[in-house]
Amino acid sequence: xxxxxxxxxxxxxxxxLVLGHPFDTVKVRLQTQTTYQGIIDCMVxxxxxxxxxxxxxxxxxxxxxxxxxxxxxxxxxxNALLALTATSHQERRAQAPSYTxxxxxxxxxxxxxxxxxxxxxxxxxRLQNQTEPRxxxxxxxxxxxxxxxxxxxxxxxxxxxGLFRGAWALTLRDTPTLxxxxxxxxxxxxxxxxxxxxxxxxxxxxxxxxxxxxxWVTATPxxxxxxxxxxxxxxQRAYRGLLDCMVSSVRQEGLGVFFRGLTINSARxxxxxxxxxxxxxxxxxxWG
Ligand SMILES: C[N+](C)(C)CCCC[C@H](N)C(=O)O
Numbered sequence: 001x002x003x004x005x006x007x008x009x010x011x012x013x014x015x016x017l018v019l020g021h022p023f024d025t026v027k028v029r030l031q032t033q034t035t036y037q038g039i040i041d042c043m044v045x046x047x048x049x050x051x052x053x054x055x056x057x058x059x060x061x062x063x064x065x066x067x068x069x070x071x072x073x074x075x076x077x078x079n080a081l082l083a084l085t086a087t088s089h090q091e092r093r094a095q096a097p098s099y100t101x102x103x104x105x106x107x108x109x110x111x112x113x114x115x116x117x118x119x120x121x122x123x124x125x126r127l128q129n130q131t132e133p134r135x136x137x138x139x140x141x142x143x144x145x146x147x148x149x150x151x152x153x154x155x156x157x158x159x160x161x162g163l164f165r166g167a168w169a170l171t172l173r174d175t176p177t178l179x180x181x182x183x184x185x186x187x188x189x190x191x192x193x194x195x196x197x198x199x200x201x202x203x204x205x206x207x208x209x210x211x212x213x214x215x216w217v218t219a220t221p222x223x224x225x226x227x228x229x230x231x232x233x234x235x236q237r238a239y240r241g242l243l244d245c246m247v248s249s250v251r252q253e254g255l256g257v258f259f260r261g262l263t264i265n266s267a268r269x270x271x272x273x274x275x276x277x278x279x280x281x282x283x284x285x286x287w288g
Contacts, residue, residue, distance in 0.1 A: 004089075013073075016275045020271060024062075026264065039264065121230070122154070123150045127146075173222035188206065189207045215269070
């Protein structure tokens with residue numbers, strides 16, 4: 001089984017993450033704090049008070065986890081295509097796989113990465129939702145002191161299964177939308193590249209960026225549901241299941257609930273996935 005795809009996926013995931021982290025910080029701050037008037041206001045205030053470093057707070061945990069997850073995604077995707085079409089990454093430019101094969105391989109990668117992502121994502125969401133202001137003398141400390149403490153507390157209270165809360169919604173979110181991710185990428189590359197040639201760097205950047213946006217736009221409704229189910233364990237608000245969560249969210253907040261965070265997610269998705277695909281292609285090309 002070719003291993004380079006896993007390594008290239010690892011490095012490209014980490015690079016994409018560094019670029020996307022500032023957007024993620026702004027998103028989390030807007031979602032959890034009321035002191036900002038909008039995206040720009042939040043950026044200006046963060047920069048003024050904390051300099052550029054403020055945008056990169058809390059990056060160490062996601063950088064390790066996203067690298068692992070991206071490595072599984074790209075590694076499984078490429079090896080699934082190899083199994084389906086008997087072509088390696090290098091041969092695929094001359095002998096393009098069908099979009100059906102690309103979709104199936106993307107879904108397989110998406111399905112398997114969802115299980116690796118589930119515990120990391122749960123911890124990220126729980127930590128991002130701790131809105132208590134910074135510890136002041138006398139105020140109770142936040143429930144979780146950091147990622148390791150968060151994982152240990154969930155494990156103690158609920159056992160290993162607790163770490164997979166919301167995993168089912170995450171799998172439903174990621175399996176089809178990562179199929180869409182790779183189909184969009186391959187289709188856009190194919191549109192602007194003469195047959196048999198490698199796509200230019202500009203093409204890879206744009207195709208990767210749009211693949212990220214398409215995938216996030218289609219994933220957002222289940223993203224909202226997934227996050228709510230992950231928080232349910234904490235908030236004593238038990239949903240009977242995924243459908244129950246969907247129905248009660250729509251009843252209370254209307255259909256708009258399915259599009260929460262869409263703008264900032266899309267703004268983040270373009271640079272992150274442009275860089276992820278560019279570095280992935282570049283690494284495999286230079287090793288091949
Ligand atoms: C399938 N879904 C849209 C949820 C994720 C797509 C993942 C792509 C990339 N790791 C990123 O963080 O943007």
